[in-house]
Amino acid sequence: MSQQEATELMPWSREEFETLLRAKGDLYHIHHPYHVAMHEGKCTEEQIRAWVANRFYYQVSIPIKDAAIMANCHEQEVRRHWIQRIIDHDGREGSEGGIEAWLRLGEAVGLTREELQDHRHVLPGVRFAVDAYVNFAGKATWQEAACSSLTEMFAPTIHQSRLDTWPDNYPWIDQDGLQYFRNRLSEARRDVVHGIQITLDHFKTREQQERALNILQFKLDVLWSLLDSLSMAHELNRPPFHTVTDQATWHNRLV
């Protein structure tokens, strides 16, 4: 083996590996044109509503995804931590969770709870992207699934940017509806501390580390694809079957 090949196979140090994981933030959906437009105050009310309604499918799928991870994990100590993610979204007696907060965001932008909960606005591409994430979490090892959640490293910035700009850019949105984003600032930071530790501990060889980066790229693809679907339908006016009908036409949840 040449010196160069040997070097290529050397694992990155913990610090180098973490730096490479964090560098993936350059590809976060904060840079997607739909998100940029939303941030710059250029989205119409209809585009904001479409985003909120479609993202609700992500919101309700997250605790299912986290339950799938726990179902594959035989380490009690990890589950004791991980269960908090489910509680964050589902809430518990006396404290509202993220799903309820997102429903209130929906109401603040002019959507009824019913139209969010029956997923009538959820585009097929959004459904497929989110389902791919849930399915990955169920099939992968819990460590790989934990790694896939690491896009949350970049989430506090995106939540904060909404808190900073939406009140000025979208004064028609009732500000109480933004509570979801406030809650996630600390919740996401806490999740990331745990997720990073699992990832740095588990992916040791260079091959494993490269796989971790690929897993993180998969998750970035999920988030980017979600916004691609929104762009097609609500920015470029090319919703599914637009060449044949003006009606919103796509399947509803099958399973």
Ligand SMILES: O=C(O)c1cc(C(=O)O)c2c(n1)C(=O)C(=O)c1cc(C(=O)O)[nH]c1-2
């Ligand atoms: O608004 C966003 O841009 C955004 C992104 C992400 C993410 O990076 O996956 C999450 C969230 N929000 C979020 O609110 C959330 O609860 C969440 C959980 C997870 C996950 O992978 O387990 N990602 C995210």
